[in-house]
Structure formats: C-alpha cells, structure tokens
Amino acid sequence: MTKLIKDTTRRGALKTMAGAAAGAATMPLWARFAQAQSSEPIKIGFQQHSTGIGAAYGRWYGRTTEAAVKLINENGGINGRMVEIVAEDDGTDPKRGAEVVEKFATQHNCDVGFGTLFSHVVIGSAPRAGELKLPYFVVSEGHHVASGMLNRYTLQPGITDVKSQVQAMAPYVAENLGKKVTMVFPDFAFGHDHRDFFTAAIEAQGGEVLEHIAIPPAETSFTKYFPKIPRDTEVLYHVMVGPAVLTFVKELGEFFGPSRPEMFGFIDSLEAVAIDSPGLEFLEGTYFWEGMPRHAQGDQSEHDKFYRAAVGVNERGASVSDPTDISTYAHMFGCWETLYVIKAGMEAAGYQGPGDRAALIEAVEAMSDMPESRAHPQGAKVFNGKTHQVFGHQYISRVEGGKLVKVHTTSIEDTFYPDEVDYTTQPL
C-alpha cells in the first residue's frame, strides 16, 4: 500500500514536470508559427488505390499527381507556399476510404482531400468528408456527385461523369454501329450508371437495349455470361474494371471467334492493358470511348505533348522507362487537372489555412469556363458550380492496325443534361 502511494506520487511528479516542459516548448513553436505561417506547405491528402482492385489506376494516378505537384512547386507553389502530397492507401475499399479521409482531416491536418476514383469508395468516403468539412476533390467519373447524392464538400472538377459521357456516345453508336445493343457492365454503382444512362440515351436515339448483363466486380471467369447475348445483337457495349479486365476481353474474343457483332467499349475494359496483347487481335475495327486518346494522334495538341512528357508517358501511352507498363491514360489526366483547379481555387479564395476551407469551396463553385491549356491538357471544360460537376469533350477511337485512332470528338454541349441538384443551397 505504501509502495503504491509512493509510486503514484513519483508518477504524478513526473507528469507535472513533463507538462511544464511541454508548455515551455510550445511557446517558441507558437511564435514561429505566427511569424512564418505562409511558409508552411499546403497539404493535399491523396486517397490512393495502391492495393485492391483499383491498383493499376492508383499507380498511374500517383505518377500523374507527382508530376503535376512537381510542376506547380517549380512555378512557385500555391499562394507562395509549396504543395505537399500526403498519400494514403485505401485498398480500393469504401470502409477504409472513410478512415483515410478521417486521417487526412484529424491526423495529417490536410487542407483538402483528393484523388479517389472507384465510385463505391467515393460513396463510402464522401459523407465523412462532409461531416469533417474537408473539401474532397474526387476524380471518379461517377454520376453520384452531380446526382445530388453527396454533399457540398465533395466536388468533381477534373473529370466528366458517366451520365454525360454515355449520353454523348449514344448518337454515334446509333448512327454508325447499330440500334440493337447488348450491354455488359460491372455490377456496382459505376456499372449501374452505364446501364441506366446509356439505356435511356440509346432509346432517345430510336434504339433499344436487348439485354443487360451485370458481372460481379470480383469475377475472374467470364465466358459463362456471354451466352446471354441475344443473337440479333448488332452492337455489344462493354465496360469492365478490376484486375481481370484482360481475361474479360480475351474471353469475349474467344466467344465470338470470327463472327463478332460491332463492338463499342469503354476503354476502362482495357486501361493499363496493351491493345496489342496476344489474344486481342479481334479488337481490330472495334470502337472505344476514351476520356483522352491513349495513343498520340496526328493532330496532337502541344498541351498533350507537354503533359505526356511531364508524366513520363510515350506516344503509345506506356511508361517511358518501361514500355510494357501501360498507363490509365483515359482517366489519369483528371488528377492533373483537379490539382490545377485546387490551385486556382485557393488563389481566388486567398486561402491561408483550414479556416478558409468554406471560402475555397465557394471559389471553386464560382468557376465556369476552363480553356484548354497546360492546366487542362485533355481539352476545354465547363464547370457547373451548382452540381459540382465538370463537363468536357469526349473522344471515340477505332482500333486500326493495333492503334487507337480518334474518329469522333463530341462537343461539350453534347454532354449537358439538366441540373439535378443545387449544392450551393446547402450550408457550409
């Protein structure tokens, strides 16, 4: 008993001393912080799919982000402050995603969160970002931002959404490929966006979808789904994601053999996969949506040339250091452009620190035209501050001699649809 009291007393004494020491140490820190606030780096939390089904995208989103941040810092940073990326792996998992967002806000003291791609992770993470009032810039393509499902702190200013993409594709498909379509898509939010919006869009063109074939996202064997494709299908519409995309496209080729219907795919089915991989010869003459043409085109803009060189991607869309490492070129520009939007927003808001987060949201909401430039190498865009969604050109490419050749560019107006939400009415 005596011993216990003695022990406690000693501990108490130590505690007091430690507390006093900490208090003393804080004083100069406070002073330093007040004096040199503007030299603290701006911290951008990067929610990266380093592992899990989104790993290929995560790798290239990482490289694009690094390249953009390097360039921004070389040119003086944001408001004179350097940008620091704090990358955290979310395992392409919604639950982990929400935890990562929380870490950004409470542990790393990030100014904003950024970079999430997979729609289920965005949907899982965005509510937490809203609660923590952390501006959350997603690069996801999902329609969930513009549909009003999320909140005022979630924005998608660097990449267009599936609804506008498929709506702009439908006229081309109906006019050039056929009107009887069968759709194959992954069975989660992103695939459901394709199912719902393309079906409506092709019907508006006088076409019809004969069959919807949903495939679980973790599936590894696909041939068993293909017999559901009706015989009178004129166009097969395919979009797939995950580590098994190469198997998916190969088995599609083996299924049809020499007598395939017309095919229109979203390049997602082949992101990070070489178009000239063995077994993919049947893709010759098929069509793909591309967010940004993977292979350098004849009319390549100087901005695309600059962006390619900065990220380290060759004219075939592969890493310059390893030609077998194919990029996710149709999506990753979204990271680059989003970072430039964050920069523009922070500069417009005179952003100083987390206290100015609401002002940052309002500054981004006030944006509209984004001309094609080094900051927007994919093309000109129009941002809708009410729906927090950006709109831009879409590209259709045809496989010719193992190369993706751009055959059609949509206008930005082709991708517009009526607003479904006005986030600016929500409190900040």
Place this chain on the structure above:
Amino acid sequence: MELGPYILLASLEGSVTAAVLALTAVGLSLVFGVMRVVNIAHGEFFMLGAVIAWYVAHAMGGHPAIGFVAALVLAPLLVGAIAVAADMTILKRIDYDPERTIVATIGLLYIIQQLTLMTYGPEARPVEAPFNQRIALPWFEWGEKGFEFYFPWGLSTTTYKLAVIGAAAVVLCGVWAMMTRTRIGLLMRATQADRDMALAFGIPVERVYALVFGIGAGLAALAAVLIVPIQQAHYLMGADPLLLSFIVVIIGGLGSLPGTVLAAVFIGLSDGIISVFFSPTLAKILATLLVGLVLVFRPQGLFGTRTA
C-alpha cells in the same frame, strides 16, 4: 442461344473450373486426411503457384511454351518446399494441435499474402498459354433436310482449356496411384489410420507430415499454374479457391480422395450451369446451402467415414 448448345458450353466452362478445383481441393483434403490440419493458408499456396509461374515465365523468355513448362515444374516444387519449411518451423512446434494450427495457418495466410504484395505488387499479370486455338463446336438439328450440323454463335472452347481438363485428370490419377500403389502412399495411409500405431511401427511420422503438407501445397500450386494462362496472377486470387475447396471437401468428405474429386466435378459443373442459366450469386448460395445440409444430415460428408 438455344438450350442444347447453351448447356454444352456451360458444361465445358464448368469442367475447367471443376478440373482446377479438384486439384486444389485434393491437396486440402490430403492434408486434412493425413495430418488432421485444417489449412487456411491453402489458397495462398495456390496464389504463390500463379505468382511464381509469372516470375518463371517472365525470366525464361523465348517461346511461351518454354516458360510455361518450366513454371509447371518449378512452381509446385518451390511452393512445396515453402510448405515443408512452414510445417517444420511452425506446425511441428505447436504439435499439430487442431485449434492452434487453424490460427497458425491464418497467420501464414496473411504473411504470404502481404509478402507477395510487397514484392510482386498489386497488379494482375498474365502468363501466355503455350498454345491456344479456338475450336468452334458444331451442333445438330432436325432441319428441312433432316439431320444436319451447324456452328452456333459462341459455342466454342480453346485447345488450352481442353488441355487443362486433361492435365488435371492425369495428375489426379497420379495422386491416386501414389496413395494406393506406392510405399510412400502406404506410409501416408498408415499414418492417417492411426498415428500412434504408425509411430510404434517405426514410420517417421514427422517426415511423412512434412511431405504431405508439401504435396498438398504443391497440388494447389500446380492447379494455379494450369489456370494462370486463362486468368491472371494476382495477390488476392487465393480467396475463391480456398472457399470453394472447403465447400468441396466438406461435401465430399474430409480426407476422402474420390469424394473430393466427385464433389469438385459436381460443384464445378453446377457452378457453370447455374451461373449461365440463373445468376452466379445463386450458384454460390446453392453451394453454401448444400454445405449446410451436408453438415446437418451427414457431417462426415457424402463419401467420408465416420470417425470415433
């Protein structure tokens, strides 16, 4: 697609699943039968086989067949060696205690999976098949001109898929021959029947255990090498084979080789056919329901013998 060709295609696809599943599950069943160890890390040995196959095929270069054949030999041997080492350093130290081996192999699962992630990375990488020609299959019908053949859209398979089914059958016959016709098979069966009596007769039970654990893991690795040209090597690919192997082994009867093979064929084919006609989720639901029914009404499995 018409019903006839549809069923034929579903059966072909199901047979490939069944072939690979049978190999994997026989490995799991062997380990349980002889050692009474429930090996949760079995799926990771499967994954390791695929990943090593990629490394070997990648290092060899030249014609894809050279790399593939080298992988077919090296991957099961390497994985077997890793398993033997795991048996001697971990399982032996905890005296093959049923509860503790389950926990230990769960640990092994995470160690193997995360080490693969740290070295091989999160990408799915393909291994090229040594040969792969598409074979269009004919179907017949009673038309106006009587009996005639035609080629329906999509009714096809590839030479490689047929080779996988053939190879699995050959290996399974080999395992059966080893168990029933060789001295080492006799030692394994003796150990399975009564460990203490085997020990009393001078059978080196610990060495038999290490060998069985190695062979079980090697079979899983072999199955993975066979499937990797169709699918791709990925660090998370071990989960599905593990689950399906347990389903197969429970239905077939733990420790019964013929039961395991029959259950694998049954689950593989029904998975193929039910997924094609209804939905893949329903196929999994029915397989799990069957496991539940077997556990309630015939806990020793359809072909298992009741132990005292």
